[in-house]
Amino acid sequence: MLASPPDFDVLIVGAGISGIGMAAHMGMKAPHHSYCIVERRDNLGGTWDLFRYPGIRSDSDMHTLGYDFEPWRHEKSIADAPAILEYLDRIVDERGIRPHIRFGHKVLSADFRSDEARWHVELEKADGSRTHMTANFLYLGAGYYDYDEPYDPGFDFGEFEGRVVHPQFWPEDLDYKGKQVVVIGSGATAVTIVPSMAKDAGHVTMLQRTPTWMFARPAKDRIANFLRAILPEKLAYRITRFKNIKMQDLSFKMAREKPEKVKQTLHKKIAAALGPDYDKAAFTPPYNPWEQRLCLVPDDDLFRAIKAGKASVVTGHIARFEKGGVRLTDGRFLPADIVVTATGLKLAVAGKIAVSVDGEPVKFNERFYYKGCMFSNLPNLAVVFGYLNASWTLRADINSDYVCRVLEHMRATGTSIVTPVLTPEEEAKIIEDDIFDFSSGYIQRGKAIMPKNSISYPWRLNQEYLVDRKRMKEDPILDGILTFTRPGANAQQVAEQLEAAE
Structure with missing residues (x-):
């Protein structure tokens, strides 16, 4: 003992x-x-x-x-x-x-x-x-x-004189009102940050090396809110939870079994939000849906920011950081007062x-x-x-x-x-x-x-x-x-x- x-x-x-x-x-x-x-x-x-x-x-x-x-x-x-x-x-x-x-x-x-x-x-x-x-x-x-320690892709910020921040360690004093912002990355963090910063920034550019599959859905679940209004709280929650688990399971299996059909559906929803002339290449990854986690766009917030001209998506590779912005390998220059490295964990x-x-x-x-x-x-x-x-x-x-x-x-x-x-x-x-x-x-x-x-x-x-x-x-x-x-x-x-x- x-x-x-x-x-x-x-x-x-x-x-x-x-x-x-x-x-x-x-x-x-x-x-x-x-x-x-x-x-x-x-x-x-x-x-x-x-x-x-x-x-x-x-x-x-x-x-x-x-x-x-x-x-x-x-x-x-x-x-x-x-x-x-x-x-x-x-x-x-x-x-x-x-x-x-x-x-x-x-x-x-x-x-x-x-x-x-x-x-x-x-x-x-x-x-x-x-x-x-x-x-x-x-x-x-x-x-x-x-x-x-977040993932560090090893950027050399060279002559860039602006602020560089990583989402994992966001500074409380960051003032981006009216500023030019470049957010590097196309994952869930970038897709969240871009429309939020776009409300106050001068312009926000999401710079992606490769696109990510995105899907939009309402932030409010109308069925859940309806059930909660007419049923006991715990019963309404169990039904909604069961519904959402089954829907997620079905959508994942559909993506694995019929990827082309899922791609068409995702593109159709993006076109409905951005208009038929949107840059389809910027939203077409070189892999099938759910080979990486899909990025959620609640209430079309990212697409609305793009359509309003407050945000944009650019696909390209970084050549170097210069005074006043980011130079891409194809020669394009993205002006930036602030660079956000949403490059992952x-x-x-x-x-x-x-x-x-x-x-x-x-x-x-x-x-x-x-x-x-x-x-x-x-x-x-x-x-x-x-x-x-x-x-x-x-x-x-x-x-x-x-x-x-x-x-x-x-x-x-x-x-x-x-x-x-x-x-x-x-x-x-x-x-x-x-x-x-x-x-x-x-x-x-x-x-x-x-x-x-x-x-x-x-x-x-x-x-x-x-x-x-x-x-x-x-x-x-x-x-x-x-x-x-x-x-x-x-x-x-x-x-x-x-x-x-x-």
């Missing part, structure tokens, strides 16, 4: 959508387990607190980006960051989660000690001092990208935490995902990496629910170590799959650090929510792979298996 229990049963890293969701699920489904959320920032919200660029909003509808247990009440289903933060704040207060959050705590390292069945976690506080916590289970809700695994087991560093790229939630031969740890083709929270919800069931099984059986065991013999039989069937730059750049992926369950990070939800809920926890033990003698079998797997 250990002299004292760990500080917490579960340590949740990150007070964003994933971490708050796990805490809420624990309150409902694993209430006898203690938990603490550690958050490196001074506020909750994760992405929605970090990013402060103009127009910051969701690029998924909030009936699926919202939690399965908490209805989205706002009129707009495409919501801005303040509305999303209000939703999260309400949840942490109504469910008593806020007292469990420790802000200003950055996790540096986490070592699982098998003989104690607990994680020893080192943290850095806001004042630079170090502190230590222990927990039986570690739940990583730290997101998917590097909070400290850097992927990060496990929040860049130095994870180890009994002092041995864990190399995530050498381990397989287990049910998109845990990792091969890594005890008492779960993570959230959301869907690329659907809302992040859909995975966060099913992973939280699954981990709560695992925790309750551990409590019922008196076990304290849970491990998805993969022997060398079994691993040799696995056929590996590309972990991400997406061509997006940030995905391709980050593949080398990502965990392994099998072509089939359970050693897989799947990209089909409806399948995952059913399997995570209905497949038995005792599947012959997930092994529950205690430290000491009755862990001998698993210890032998893990040792053989090293």
Whole structure:
């Protein structure tokens, strides 16, 4: 017997959508387990607190980006960051989660000690001092990208004398009223920033190396608002959520099965917004829809800014930055007082935490995902990496629910170590799959650090929510792979298996 229990049963890293969701699920489904959320920032919200660029909003509808247990009440289903933060704040207060959050705590390292069945976690506080916590289970809700460093394409700004800003670190004092702005990039961030800045700037140019597939939809979901007016709130939310999940699933599969038809539909909607004489080449990528994530244009805001002459889209390659603007390789010059480098994010695994087991560093790229939630031969740890083709929270919800069931099984059986065991013999039989069937730059750049992926369950990070939800809920926890033990003698079998797997 250990002299004292760990500080917490579960340590949740990150007070964003994933971490708050796990805490809420624990309150409902694993209430006898203690938990603490550690958050490196001074506020909750994760992405929605970090990013402060103009127009910051969701690029998924909030009936699926919202939690399965908490209805989205706002009129707009495409919501801005303040509305999303209000939703999260309400949840942490109504469910008593806020007292469990420790802000200003950055996790540096986490070592699982098998003989104690607990994680020893080192943290850095806001004042630079170090502190230590222990927990039986570690739940990583730290997101998917590097909070400290965005992707740097290596631009040389040469003679350019204006302001250069990256959306991840937007300056509070940036005055762009009446200014000429060039936004480099064509992803979701650029598509959000351009129409928002165009309201006050002199002109905003979106400079893209390659176009992105875009689709427009109303920011308000008329069906959702109608249902909420005539039905009980939770029932209306469930119906809308089901509708939107099915529509997203169908549209993704349609894009993969009939890409030419989807291209025609997307072009037709853009033509309706910009007029028949629009520059079709600027909105025709060299890849099929949903080979990269589609960019949402709510209420045609980008197209309206272009049509009004407040914004434009230019396709080209940068030759150099000059005094007063950007010179392209074809000789064109784009005047700029401000350059916004919306060039993307850097992927990060496990929040860049130095994870180890009994002092041995864990190399995530050498381990397989287990049910998109845990990792091969890594005890008492779960993570959230959301869907690329659907809302992040859909995975966060099913992973939280699954981990709560695992925790309750551990409590019922008196076990304290849970491990998805993969022997060398079994691993040799696995056929590996590309972990991400997406061509997006940030995905391709980050593949080398990502965990392994099998072509089939359970050693897989799947990209089909409806399948995952059913399997995570209905497949038995005792599947012959997930092994529950205690430290000491009755862990001998698993210890032998893990040792053989090293």
